[in-house]
Amino acid sequence: MIYFDNSATTKINSGVLDTYNKVSQNIWGNPSSLHQFGSEAHNLLTQSRMQIAKLLNVSPGEILFTSGGTEGDNWAIKGTAMIKRKFGNHIITTSVEHAAVHNPVEQLKKLGFEITYLPVDKNGRVSVEDLKKAIRPTTILVSIMAVNNEIGTIEPVKAIGELLKKYPKITYHIDAIQGVAKGLENIIFNDRVDLVSFSGHKFHAPRGTGFNYKRDGKKIAPLMAGGGQERGLRSGTENLPGIAAMAKAFRLVMTNEDEKVRHQRQIKSEIFNHIKKFPNVIIFSKNDDTFAPHILCFAIKGVRGETVVHAFEKYGIYISTTSACSSRDQSVTSTLSSMHVDSSIAEDAVRISLDENNTIEEAKKFNQVFDQLYQQFSKLS
């Protein structure tokens, strides 16, 4: 099997699963319990938090555990809207966000918030200039993704941070779910960002894990109110096995990050340079450092994305029509339509997404299969 759908989810690392099992069996006390068994669990929770904070060069109090990316995004957006509603009701985001950002702001719209969706250029990128124009005195939140999940565009989150320094009252949220261990930490953790969302299962941790970075002192309302875990900001008994496993997965994925990024770029180039030679192929992602190293989105003109996915599947190669979360949805992908790609071509788009465990050999095998399928498809048109 060749798995090229790592933006949908990644395979859990076996050592990480080991941690999950050991913690589930041996350290299953409730971290809130006062007794020794509970405080052992509490210590592990603290250690996990410290490990993640250290890898990101932030302080442990700034890491808050969640159930994953969707919760992280919902919390950042709704939590900010709730606590800042008396200061304003305007939220700025982009037209290419993942549904986990798009739909929460749509919900807020129904409650009376005003939303500006920033347009993107032909590379799926927003412009800082457009953002500047969109800012109003009532703007309370700017939410931007670090890496587009459909075509891999790296958004100008650092330049936006620079701009927002002039607007200290606006909360700045970055959705970094596709941007973990892709060599982007220094642009994501720019010195202006307030909130950053992460999802565990995108970096070989178990499902149902994730964390938000929240700048020290930044206020946010809890989405989950209850027993007061995570300093009252995210109640619910901590998913300790998942959290410890995620801390381990995060350490593993961040080790030799530069090397891993280079490796993924190499594989991407291998495929990119091969498929670009075909006249009916349209590539939406670029093969340079303005795009993430692991995502390659392209279309074979006249062949629906779904057909392409199934054709590759026959050869044991798993790719995806743009976003896995919306794969079963017939509507045309939002990033490509925001880029004004013709809907007949957008329907044909497929996405390859890599991780550090993929190999050049797999890319070569993919290219071979691609040649065969391309010929087969040409007969159709």
Added chain:
Amino acid sequence: MQYSEIMVRYGELSTKGKNKKQFIRQLGHNVRHVLHDFPKVETFPRHDRLHVVLNGENSDKVIDRLKQVFGIENFSPSIKVDKDINQAKQVALKLLNQQYHAGMTFKIDARRQDKHFPLDTYGVDNALGSYLIDHIPGLKAKMKNPDITIRTEVRLNGIFISSKTIDGAGGLPVGTGGRATMMLSGGIDSPVATYLGMKRGVRIDMVHFYSPPYTSQQALNKAKELTAKLSVYSGKINFIQVPFTKIQETIKEKVPEGYLMTIQRRLMLRLTAAITLKRHCKGIFTGESLGQVASQTLESMVAINDVTNLPVLRPLLSMDKTEIIKIARKIGTYKLSILPYEDCCTIFTPPAPKTKPRLDNSRKFEKFIDVDGLMKDALDNMKVTTIRPGDEFLNSNQDVFSELL
């Protein structure tokens, strides 16, 4: 940037006349202890400077530790090259580039110990200065108040180049001011008082009272963790834990409620005084601040201080809580101090302790309990441990966890 050596300049010591030698020896000793977990580091205390040779250890971490040692005015991390002016040129360029922004000015400050080196100080100045000006377009030299000073010392064993001077903590080397005990509860105040005592050169032994099961293991660990935090200022600290359960239970049983707190404190001070004398310490530090709580009124101090004639030193006496918190945040003890574990000062507190206890009553009520017997018992069971920078107590399972994480 990986430096090869750190040159430490002394502060107030230089004014200490005949004691100077002893002060420098003490500082060298403290620096060695503070850097105990960097096995490759060597320290050489000399009459004018102290040299910390890194031998490949991480310079950033060593710098962070040095910033906190009392008795250091400032220090310069430097890079050692062979006695070859060309190597010196390249390193100087590298150092300058690190700090340089367009429009900044610089100067070379050369010294030469090795009089056999072919270039004299003007020669070194010239060689390096012109090399830098040739390689950085727009760079200007300025002799008075330049933005960057590149210090170059030609010594017998090599050329040492540095571009930065980092401020130290000031104060006097811990140990030069004698030894004293500190009554450490685990709250916000006592760590700050410890810090201030150490700043004036006093070596502190921590005395901590614990009362299991009324106080938890975590409360004890918290006090130890605080001690570890404070040990970065002196190198190491002796931590003395004294069991207090039986005394507290007896007092609770026999002493009238209004005087519970006063008698408890008298016993604590009695014990500390006994420990102080036994360990040849010369005084007792506390974190008391006048009027903060019932035991810290002048009347209470009269009633409690009655048990010893050792000096009881209260560095926080006239400080406001906000000032104390400010220092606690600065020295990094605040977040630990506010962890919610009960210590033995907060258990068995009566709803209305006497803020103005009478001395005669205090003496009278104390006779209700067997002071000598209880004290002997507590002193026999006290435990002394040595705590060093970097020791961890609150996460004692770390080794088990390191395998999981």
